[in-house]
Structures are given as structure tokens and as C-alpha cells.
Amino acid sequence: MMKLKDSFIKSIEEIVGSENIKLNELMKKHTTFKVGGPADLLVYPSTYEMIKKVIDVCKANNVEYFLMGNGSNLIVKDGGFRGVVIKVDRLSEIKVTDNSVTAQCGAILSAVAKKALENGLTGLEFAAGIPGYIGGAVAMNAGAYGGEMSHVLEKVLVINDENNIIELSKDELELGYRTSAILKYGYIVLETTIRLEQGNKEDIKGRMNELALQRRTKQPLEYPSAGSTFKRPVGYFAGKLIQDAGLKGAVVGGAQVSEKHSGFIINVGDASAADILNLIKRVQDEVYKQFGVELQTEVRIIGEEL
Ligand SMILES: Cc1cc2nc3c(=O)[nH]c(=O)nc-3n(C[C@H](O)[C@H](O)[C@H](O)COP(=O)(O)OP(=O)(O)OC[C@H]3O[C@@H](n4cnc5c(N)ncnc54)[C@H](O)[C@@H]3O)c2cc1C
Known part of the structure; x- marks a missing residue:
């Protein structure tokens, strides 16, 4: 496991301020799936220039960086992320x-x-x-x-x-x-x-309310997830293929194919990223075996295994 040098951390602190960095921050606190091991460093820049400077320092020191948004389409693996995760919460005007x-x-x-x-x-x-x-x-x-x-x-x-x-x-x-x-x-x-x-x-307002109701009725919003796990394959619907493959409700550890919407994998009980990734693999393999369709993930996957 790479350890960031104190001098590197100090340079980042000088850019964003010591109150705007977190060391070894668990990424499960920052993804809507509620999975993910620690990022070596999480930083909260509050200007565009700060983002640029953080990237400059990362590049100069050969440290990986990843810019995330709200983590609503993201799986961070259980071993976490080696390097700097840049979070843009402070830039919300x-x-x-x-x-x-x-x-x-x-x-x-x-x-x-x-x-x-x-x-x-x-x-x-x-x-x-x-x-x-x-x-x-x-x-x-x-x-x-x-x-x-x-x-x-x-x-x-x-x-x-x-x-x-x-x-x-x-x-x-x-x-x-x-x-x-x-x-x-x-x-x-x-x-x-x-x-x-x-x-x-x-x-x-009426249209927004109507769509919100459709979401609440059709999607398992009561569980942590990243929305649709898979992209829609041309000519098919991922949820329908998964359901037809008999995988509705399928479970690996704390991860489950939602009973409400088979296109969603949900975290039903402290799932690890590995549980979710293993279930994704099982769904991909089974759908391919039965229908010859390759399901690709819509969710982005980063980090390293435990
Ligand atoms: C309950 C639920 C319902 C959802 N419904 C939908 C839906 O209807 N339609 C839909 O499209 N998606 C849906 N999603 C997925 C997700 O909300 C979207 O993909 C969203 O756009 C991801 O934004 P984010 O800020 O959370 O990005 P993250 O998950 O933080 O990041 C996703 C990717 O975008 C990149 N990224 C983030 N911010 C930036 C930036 N500023 N510059 C460059 N790259 C960046 C990241 O590096 C990463 O590769 C849903 C998710 C959930 C949990």
C-alpha cells in the first residue's frame, strides 16, 4: 500500500487549507451505494484554481487523483483509493x-x-x-x-x-x-x-411531482444504490433481461437484485463493494449465457480490492 509523503500532504494542505482535507477517509461515507474503503486523502477545494493546483501537485508527485461528484454512480472497491479524491461540494453556486x-x-x-x-x-x-x-x-x-x-x-x-x-x-x-x-x-x-x-x-412543478411519484413507485429508493446498475443494451432493457434470466431478488452477501426493479442492484445490509461486484458479474454471466447479450455497467468503478 502506497503511503503519501508528509511533504505531499503539506503541499495539498497549503492549497485547500487543513480544514478541507481528510486522511484515510472511508469512501462508503461518500457513495450512495454506501460502499468503499479509505481514500488516502480526500480534499474539498473551494475555487477552480485550487483544483488546478491540487492536480499540478499530484502530477508532479506521481500521485493518482480522482474527481468525484455526489458519488451516486460510483463504486469504490473495499481496499479504497490510493491517491487523492477531489470532492467538489464547496463549489455549488x-x-x-x-x-x-x-x-x-x-x-x-x-x-x-x-x-x-x-x-x-x-x-x-x-x-x-x-x-x-x-x-x-x-x-x-x-x-x-x-x-x-x-x-x-x-x-x-x-x-x-x-x-x-x-x-x-x-x-x-x-x-x-x-x-x-x-x-x-x-x-x-x-x-x-x-x-x-x-x-x-x-x-x-406538476411535471416534477409526476416524475418523482413514478420514481418512488418503480424504483427501490428506500435502499442504497447507484440507480440503474447497467447501461441499456441496444434493443433490450437491462431490467427485463435480468428478470427473464430468473435473477430478480438474487443475493450475494449484502447485495441484492432489487425485487422492485431488476435493473437496480441494492445494498440491503452492509454490503461490501466485493458483494456488489460479484453480483454484477453473476448477472452479466447469466444474462450472457441465456440471451447472448453483454451487459455493461453504467456505474463507474474505482479503487483497489482488499
Ligand atoms: C436512486 C438513483 C437514481 C438515479 N437515477 C438516474 C437517472 O434517472 N438517470 C441517470 O442518468 N442517472 C441516474 N442515477 C445515477 C447518477 O445519479 C447519475 O449518473 C449522476 O449524473 C452522477 O452524478 P454524480 O455527481 O453523483 O457523479 P459521481 O457518481 O460522483 O461520478 C460519476 C462519474 O462522473 C465523473 N464526474 C463527476 N463529477 C465530474 C466533474 N465535475 N467533471 C468531470 N467528471 C466528473 C466521475 O469522475 C465519475 O467518473 C441515479 C442514481 C441513484 C442513486
């Missing part, structure tokens, strides 16, 4: 100008959707119940109920692979089904501008 909403990467989507509602702006209703930050939602091109980030996105401010802050238009983001240039090239979204349309507040 949201501004509205006419029909545009500009949000920092750590703004939670539901708050951005609420701001849109308060300003009578329509187009983001689909995202109100997605429990990620807007930066994570752009990276994943998150979507639901016929909407997705690509439909509303105008431009983003990113840190590119050379650690420069640049602006990219939507067309430069290669947004596809749960994928983007951000994930592909390891860019970091700092700020997102979306363009919405003038609408009626009552209608916007």
Missing part, C-alpha cells in the same frame, strides 16, 4: 440570467432544477430526481424520462488534460448515451451553462 442557468460543478441537480422552477424555466424537469451533481450529470450525460443533459446543455468550463481551463461548447462534448468527451479524455467540468425555455411554474 447557481446563477440565472434570462433563459440560461449557470451552475458550478458541485451544485446538486435537484437544486438546479428548483432554481429553474423558481424562475419559470422549463426543460430540466427530467433531472429533478437524479441525485447527482451537475458536473457528474454532464460527464455521464445523465438522462431520464425522455430528457438528457445534451438536450439542455449550452457550454461548459473545463480543465482539460493539460490542466488548462477552457470553455467547450456542447458540440465539442461528444455527448452520447451515458458517455461524453469528459469521461473519455478525463476532463473536469468546473461550470455548466444550460439553456432552458420560459414556461409555466405550475406545469413545471
